[in-house]
Amino acid sequence: MSKKLLTPEELVKDLKQAFKSKIKDAKIERRAVGVKKKERTALWLKADKESLHDIVKHLKNYDYPHLAVVSGNDLGKTIELIYHFTVYYGNPLQEILINISVELPKEKPVIPTITDIIPGALVTEREKQEMLGVKIEGIPDGRRIFLPDDFPEDVYPWRKDEKGPQKMVRDLYEVKK
Amino acid sequence: MSKMSYSIPIGPIHPALKEPVMFEFEIEGERIVGVDFKVGHVHRGIEWIGTQKNPLQILPIAERICGICNISHPIAFCMATEEAAGIEVPERAQYIRTITAELERIHSHMLWAGVAAHEIGFDSVLYLTWRVREKVLDLIEYLTGNRITKAMFTVGGVRRDITEEQYPKIREALNYYKEMFNKLKHVFLDDKTVRMRSRNCGVLTKKEALELCAVGPTARASGVKKDVRVDHAYAAYGDLDIKTVTPDAVTGEAKGDVYDRIIVRLLEVAQSVDIIEQCIDNMPSGDLVTEPKPAKLLALLRKAVGEGVGRAEAPRGEVIHYVKLTGEEHPYTWKVRAPTYNNLMPWIPMLMGEQIADIPIVAASTDPCMSCTNRVTVVKKGRVDILDHEHLHKLSVEKTRRLMQ
Numbered sequence: 001m002s003k004k005l006l007t008p009e010e011l012v013k014d015l016k017q018a019f020k021s022k023i024k025d026a027k028i029e030r031r032a033v034g035v036k037k038k039e040r041t042a043l044w045l046k047a048d049k050e051s052l053h054d055i056v057k058h059l060k061n062y063d064y065p066h067l068a069v070v071s072g073n074d075l076g077k078t079i080e081l082i083y084h085f086t087v088y089y090g091n092p093l094q095e096i097l098i099n100i101s102v103e104l105p106k107e108k109p110v111i112p113t114i115t116d117i118i119p120g121a122l123v124t125e126r127e128k129q130e131m132l133g134v135k136i137e138g139i140p141d142g143r144r145i146f147l148p149d150d151f152p153e154d155v156y157p158w159r160k161d162e163k164g165p166q167k168m169v170r171d172l173y174e175v176k177k
Numbered sequence: 178m179s180k181m182s183y184s185i186p187i188g189p190i191h192p193a194l195k196e197p198v199m200f201e202f203e204i205e206g207e208r209i210v211g212v213d214f215k216v217g218h219v220h221r222g223i224e225w226i227g228t229q230k231n232p233l234q235i236l237p238i239a240e241r242i243c244g245i246c247n248i249s250h251p252i253a254f255c256m257a258t259e260e261a262a263g264i265e266v267p268e269r270a271q272y273i274r275t276i277t278a279e280l281e282r283i284h285s286h287m288l289w290a291g292v293a294a295h296e297i298g299f300d301s302v303l304y305l306t307w308r309v310r311e312k313v314l315d316l317i318e319y320l321t322g323n324r325i326t327k328a329m330f331t332v333g334g335v336r337r338d339i340t341e342e343q344y345p346k347i348r349e350a351l352n353y354y355k356e357m358f359n360k361l362k363h364v365f366l367d368d369k370t371v372r373m374r375s376r377n378c379g380v381l382t383k384k385e386a387l388e389l390c391a392v393g394p395t396a397r398a399s400g401v402k403k404d405v406r407v408d409h410a411y412a413a414y415g416d417l418d419i420k421t422v423t424p425d426a427v428t429g430e431a432k433g434d435v436y437d438r439i440i441v442r443l444l445e446v447a448q449s450v451d452i453i454e455q456c457i458d459n460m461p462s463g464d465l466v467t468e469p470k471p472a473k474l475l476a477l478l479r480k481a482v483g484e485g486v487g488r489a490e491a492p493r494g495e496v497i498h499y500v501k502l503t504g505e506e507h508p509y510t511w512k513v514r515a516p517t518y519n520n521l522m523p524w525i526p527m528l529m530g531e532q533i534a535d536i537p538i539v540a541a542s543t544d545p546c547m548s549c550t551n552r553v554t555v556v557k558k559g560r561v562d563i564l565d566h567e568h569l570h571k572l573s574v575e576k577t578r579r580l581m582q
Contacts, residue, residue, distance in 0.1 A: 067390050120389035
């Protein structure tokens with residue numbers, strides 16, 4: 001690659017310059033492994049949900065961002081989505097894992113799709129819709145992917161509130177003969 | 178849909194795969210013009226089950242996510258939990274983790290090579306590769322006590338040592354693979370028929386591989402240099418001399434077809450042998466686990482608050498686990514992402530424009546065990562013909578025979 005690789009610190013600085021207060025929290029985590037104690041780096045960012053789309057677009061300035069997966073948490077009042085990207089792969093030990101967390105209010109859990117930037121995000125976005133009950137705006141294919149067609153409409157397996165799967169769970173020892 | 182096209186659903190029964198896949202093909206004559214898939218027929222809710230158990234109880238579940246990647250999933254889960262709880266792993270344990278992970282890679286790639294040969298009608302090569310694979314399974318059984326589920330890992334280390342008395346048997350097996358490598362290379366790469374069936378078949382361009390987030394040998398065969406072991410060191414990989422394998426090392430250019438995927442996997446077997454040798458040559462001494470008493474370890478994990486991501490390079494590509502601990506008995510969240518998840522979308526460009534007889538080899542080339550396609554229904558003008566796996570396989574074998582004439 002001809003482009004100069006930024007260090008994690010430079011990358012955070014650049015992102016903060018471009019997005020200012022939209023990026024609330026940035027943490028660089030390094031972990032040394034093996035005998036030689038070589039380090040791998042991860043970035044944890046907290047971002048505004050409105051600016052997520054632009055941040056992903058901005059990541060393209062560094063490298064084609066490889067989306068590993070989107071994971072999610074039910075945090076009570078909000079739903080957190082964490083986008084796990086990697087940039088600078090192909091450069092030994094210089095890859096940076098970028099975890100971007102966004103929080104969506106439960107009353108209106110809507111976030112724009114990023115499939116227009118990374119088409120491969122479709123599978124994981126479809127999964128988030130059915131597992132967490134978030135709405136991905138502009139998703140090209142909104143069908144279910146892992147859940148069966150006869151699964152109830154308003155139950156979301158990863159939710160911890162009344163929309164969670166708890167009422168579908170039956171403990172065998174409680175079943176009467 | 179044009180007037181002449183009809184659709185073929187394939188699947189969803191694939192007993193060998195974690196996620197059976199249902200394909201729906203749009204066919205014009207022999208050519209595939211549309212691909213759709215449905216997954217999740219055996220979604221077991223493992224991530225949800227995990228949030229009802231403590232981390233040590235999750236380990237056996239993580240090991241059973243996939244029958245073949247039974248090292249990659251526990252290693253990724255352990256790393257995520259260690260990161261969340263701030264646990265350091267002893268150096269010796271990191272080396273032992275690396276050795277077991279590479280043994281897994283050898284056996285998985287040999288298994289795949291046999292399946293690929295079977296798909297194009299070379300059953301003699303299937304028997305050869307699976308006989309060769311037995312050697313590594315014997316070694317795994319000798320080192321870990323089991324051929325498949327090895328139960329080697331715990332949070333903060335490993336559960337069994339690899340001692341110096343065991344080195345001669347390891348070296349013997351590694352030498353066996355070194356001797357066999359050239360033979361296998363000749364069988365797969367120099368054979369005219371294998372080349373005819375796999376060259377320019379199921380092409381995934383570099384651009385498509387990037388856009389569709391492909392991982393593992395599927396991405397590397399398309400020229401995307403992405404390998405967690407090299408880029409984002411974990412376990413002992415940071416200490417070792419390893420390079421990302423791409424097919425241009427052999428052919429000078431990465432085309433991203435089935436042939437290139439064969440090259441990548443073959444070279445990775447040789448690389449794994451080399452990695453294990455480096456590990457046993459430089460094995461550090463020391464502890465196997467940070468906290469050997471399970472009750473104490475659990476008490477520590479119960480107090481931990483934090484989140485972590487564990488990434489490991491499985492034979493099929495990157496495995497990533499996300500764990501969130503909130504100071505309770507059970508993890509708050511556990512997210513598992515297996516490599517086939519990311520290699521679903523790349524199937525679409527690979528299969529477009531290919532022939533029906535190419536479905537088995539192209540679908541199998543990302544290593545999801547599509548060979549277990551059980552049933553095909555052909556819907557044509559309201560008439561339903563049911564074709565089974567044997568028929569689809571026969572079509573593939575016939576194509577090979579035609580090419581050989």
